[in-house]
Amino acid sequence: MLFNSFEFIYLFLPTSLAVYFLLNRQRLTLASKAWLVSTSLFFYSWWNIRYLPLILGSIVFNYAVGTSFTKREDIKKKSVLVLGIFANIALLGYFKYVDFFISNINTITNSNFNLLRIALPLGISFFTFTQIAYLIDSYRSEAREYNFLNYSLFVTFFPHLLAGPIIHHKEMMPQFDRRRNKVLNYRNLSLGMYLFFIGLAKKVFIADAFAVYANSGLDIAGSLTMIDAWITSLSYTMQLYFDFSGYTDMAIGTALMFNIKLPINFNSPYKALNIQDFWRRWHITLSRFLRDYIYIPLGGNRTGEFRIYSNLMITFLIGGLWHGAGWTFVFWGFLHGAGIVANRAWKKMNINMPKILAWFLTFNFVNVAWIFFRAKDWGGAVKVLKGMLGMNGAVLDLKGLGRIYPNIKSWGLTLGFLIYIIDNLANPILMLGIGCLSIFFLRNSNEMYRKFQPSKVNIIFTAFLIFCGLLYMLLANKQSEFLYFNF
């Protein structure tokens, strides 16, 4: 089920909330948790019920492993932990990476093994990482869960089930047991609603609009001239941010309606002044996971300089591979690893860079790296990069600019490919202008949420968002999925 669907917003969510708080009001705590688990599994199964046994099996297995650390004194905990992590990775590996593995074997050995073409179960990357984090926390005695229902709720709680935030057990579960959280809280309900509809607007009005330009340039165009290429790459940069942060806002907002606070996942990442800063602002819970469970266990920054650099690189390569089964994802991870290494080396030199230059370099680095993240293959990435470097010529929109500067026509400039798709290049440029304005100068949703007051202005603003969101859902023939569902 998608957050941006009619059935979720007006049927599933109100029903889940109403029954949950009603059961709690009757002091039926167990039943209320069971209800949440059932609705969460229903939410998951809405996509494809055939994968329900998969998530159930994963929950049972990880629960058994996690509880064995405390209940069984006779086991070798480390071996069990390794086995548990390995099993989770094997599960993820099978569904996500087996075809990548086979195609590489075919390339290396010149063989022709058939690809298995297994559909990727929704949310598998997220619930696998969530449970790996739990196993490690449990091994370290930082998390304890003796109750299967609670553990199931931890994994399946639907706001974070499909695309995060990736949360720690200790972050979420104590909140379910707090007495005041079992009572409907109108402040949290209104805050949650406010954040939810902001997220919805980000997704359906901004992200999906940029998707048209990004997809045209990346998937349809045979080649791209300079302006087309920059519009394509910047559009994807905007699309990914608004799509993912919009999803996260909806997830956090939904959880808040249940009086559960999830950690923030974005904090104006495109304002970052270096790559390290970027990763403190982008997909915060993932970078936290990579830091706590990969970088630090490898030695973190408590080793020699060369080792630190290699630990960073390994962490980011894994991060890249986690996002997708493809060498372009690995290369994207490599780029960010190299960026972090370069940032660390630069800091050691104690040379200050003007902030505007630092921002410019960081933003463009991230923008270029996203090309590899999005492109279907190397050729697709190279196509965009060549265009951005002007290797296919520079192009202006005669239709739009010709009215303002008639002399441009005499310069012999030709129209770019995007004109064919978009009909007026002013539209993506206008959209990019609006996107840049929101990203760089307006408050982000965390800041809006922190300063929220149930004022008349916010009533009108929220009403407008609800109205537009409803209009979109009634108009759309098909709901667009969130990009991070692909991971």
Place this chain on the structure above:
Amino acid sequence: MKLHKKYIVMSFALAVGLFPLYLGAVYLLANTPNHEILWVNNCVIKKESIAKGIKKPKIVFSGGSATLFGIRTNTIEQEFNKPSVNLAVHAELQIDYIIYRAKKVLKRGDIAVLTPEHHLYFSNGELHKVKSRYVKAYDVEYFQKLPLKEKLSYFYSVGQSDFLKNLKNYLIFDNKEPTDGTEYNSVTLNENGDETSNVSNEKTRKMLLKIRPMVIQKVFTETYALKVIKDFNMWCRENNIKFYLAFPPTVYFKEYDSNEYKNYFGNLQRYFNENAIKMIGSPNYFFYDISLFYDTEYHLNQEGAVLNTKRLIDRMKEANVLN
């Protein structure tokens, strides 16, 4: 807490309250035409009047503006000594509505030749702006017959900029087609409904610069549009009307010689054969050099229309259309 409760209730109440206001405003402005829609309607009236005025069995050519600009039905009429009418106006009236209008003038014994623009085959029922505007402004009867959900989509399909344009037209529209040559005009139709103003000039040649190869389906599937054509074929059979599908004139690109395009066109023709839909010629037979075009990839100029009509006549003879 009361404030927060009020915030929740008021937000939803206001959102819900905005709906009737929005629908009311859209409804009020719904039948506001613009020059393009006015031109479409004037053409439709003229062409259907020509068709309905023909008492003998006739050949009716339907489709979008590729047919409007690209076929000289007066030449076909002379060639086959059979009344012919060019019913085509605008592709974005979409295939189902184009066929709906054709059915109004077709009678037993007629020959219907449908020439959809290639992109019309990909439609899965999405509502295009031109059709939406036209129906709301000029075909209330058609609109009334639609299911409720579809009726609502005619209003929801109005975007913000269109809403503002409708408002502007509501206030200042003069209900006259421009005669300064800046837009198409229905007075340039001949006695068979063919467009005659398509004489290339420097301005129209520059408009051809933006043309690129058509985008096709990566995987061939039976779309809503193809089903509509299939149903129309059956309807023609039931009503003793001969139906033929022809292909529109369009700009040739070397990409069309690639396997990807060949496979697509092959699949399309296979689909028509499997569904007993008779064809006149094949898609690539109607690809032409860009110099024969007027202002878009589907609008032939005068020279192109003469050539296309000749080719169409040859293929019609080959397909025994008149027998």
